[in-house]
Amino acid sequence: MIRRAILIHGGGPTAVLNASLAGLALELRRAGHWSLLGARFGFAGLLAEDFLDLDAPSETLLEQIALAPGSALGSSRHALDEAGYEQAVRILLQHGITTAFLNGGNGTMRAARHLAETAGGRLQVIGIPKTIDNDIPGTDHTPGYGSVARFFAHAVRDAGEDNRSLPSPVMVVETLGRDTGWVTAATALARHSPEDAPHLIYLPEQKVSLEAICNDVERVFRRLGRCVIAVCEGQRDENGHPFGADVQ
Amino acid sequence: MIRRAILIHGGGPTAVLNASLAGLALELRRAGHWSLLGARFGFAGLLAEDFLDLDAPSETLLEQIALAPGSALGSSRHALDEAGYEQAVRILLQHGITTAFLNGGNGTMRAARHLAETAGGRLQVIGIPKTIDNDIPGTDHTPGYGSVARFFAHAVRDAGEDNRSLPSPVMVVETLGRDTGWVTAATALARHSPEDAPHLIYLPEQKVSLEAICNDVERVFRRLGRCVIAVCEGQRDENGHPFGADVQ
Known part of the structure; x- marks a missing residue:
């Protein structure tokens, strides 16, 4: 059985967003039984159901993206309100997505927690840190530092x-x-x-x-x-x- | 007969000040009949008669200085008043210096002109431009650009x-x-x-x-x-x- 996941970026675009995207896509391929979508321009793309198929790019292309500046998927600083979180959960479940990877800084990590709480167990939410401050407990050093x-x-x-x-x-x-x-x-x-x-x-x-x-x-x-x-x-x-x- | 010259920096320290210093010192050696001093920290060093002997460093050292950041000789943003210009001319002539190279941006080029006018023909004053703006007439491109x-x-x-x-x-x-x-x-x-x-x-x-x-x-x-x-x-x-x- 295939598990469907989505990657959502938040915050300023940098090469570490692209590296994390490539790392996630390649690791899920190695794990098998995963399918990965990406939301264009962060939460805005999620609400607009504007998705990219991240199973499509070749390994070579993913390795090139990992070294590229900016953000191949697009990011945003769009913050959700309460109705936005509920809509986000509804859209994710409608698309059969059971795991959401949120990649960004402090604001995005708070959003990850809020999204998980809103979903109430129906969704696995995983934060991928991106912070220059290196201030995430439990990590040795964060991408960006x-x-x-x-x-x-x-x-x-x-x-x-x-x-x-x-x-x-x-x-x-x-x-x-x-x-x-x-x-x-x-x-x-x-x-x-x-x-x-x-x-x-x-x-x-x-x-x-x-x-x-x-x-x-x-x-x-x-x-x-x-x-x-x-x-x-x-x-x-x-x-x-x-x-x-x-x-x- | 040896001609005595002095190099005076003005403005922010950058690798191009060092490159110009090395270029000047090496060219005067090739020309022969020159002796070159350097004023520590610009006009402030001139007024304090704080000089370095720029005939002393080896060619190898000068070539290393040319690539170094900062300023080996020291620079300043010290502006002279009228009495300062007269004192500067007096000190230069007392030391038998007949050529002053002023290396810096717009302010230093104005100072070069003022120094020449104050000396009234007793001193040769030559400006060596250092400007990111590339706005010195008669040059193709200026160090810094x-x-x-x-x-x-x-x-x-x-x-x-x-x-x-x-x-x-x-x-x-x-x-x-x-x-x-x-x-x-x-x-x-x-x-x-x-x-x-x-x-x-x-x-x-x-x-x-x-x-x-x-x-x-x-x-x-x-x-x-x-x-x-x-x-x-x-x-x-x-x-x-x-x-x-x-x-x-």
Whole structure:
């Protein structure tokens, strides 16, 4: 008996959406007894019953899609309301689909949970994470984290060359990562020597006061005559307030 | 008789400052009868008489510097006042320097002219352009243009993949370039087919009305269902006003 599944993307299109699409399609073929559809442009395509047959592409084409930028299937940031979730479940069941793979970030993972709750046991819903923040419990690293880690390692390395070349001795680089330190920690990856940027890294898992940062900067500045700081967007001060919010 | 020269950088540090430094030092060695100093951190280093001996580095080291990011000599955005220009001329002549090479963008080229006028014939001042805008008359292409052309070709190609993957059909990418179209024109360089982004390019050398742009977008949208526009920061509307200024 064939099990019918569907893949639905959410969020910004990136090569990792395509890689996950290819990985899912190839693995289901290997498992056998599966048939896979794809919703064009995410939930919007599901509600419009605009499906692609993902059993059709050759393995070669899927392997090429895995390396392509953008999204071969199409994505969207369309959020469903309550009636939308009920309609989505109805359409899925009408098409004999019993498994929905939702591929996206935090919003899409919440949507996966909501879809499963709405279906009440009639549907298997599986989230495939796509987040640069690497903040999904139970995963080692999420698709998306690798490329953003590389980006920030390079960006801070390059900012370090500016810092070395200009008489503007202190630079602060704010990283993405929401309230987890994975992206900020990655800024250390392109350092070759202890003199290379970043000289200071603050992780949002640990609160820090402005005074402590100033003392750290003073120490680095006395040693090197310059200082590059990497700090996460979600950093909190010693009172647990968003860092620097009172300065804005 | 040896001629003494000095190299002074201005503006943001980039690999092209280093490439120009190496090119100048190597060419003066080949010409013979030259001695070259470098001012640390631009005009600030000149006024502080903080010089590096650019005859000292080996050819191998200079060739390595040519490929390095940042600025080996140091740069600054320090602007001189009238007294500063007079002091600069006095210091240069005291050190027996009769040629000053100023390497930088528009501001540094203006400073070169002002320095020459202040010296009144006692000093040869030569500008070495460093500008992404490629807007120096008498040059074919300026150091800096190549890398920014590559950057924007890639950025618009990538934006085109987003445009293809999301149900947000019209995207506008604003490029650098001041009031010249070189950078904007470069966005066409990564296109492989007529369907690739950018679909429309507007160059600031030609004024354009909002109505004309909307008609162009409509035409592209009817054909492709999407449209990516590349437009220069210095674009003007049909009345010669900064484009879109009335919307802000």
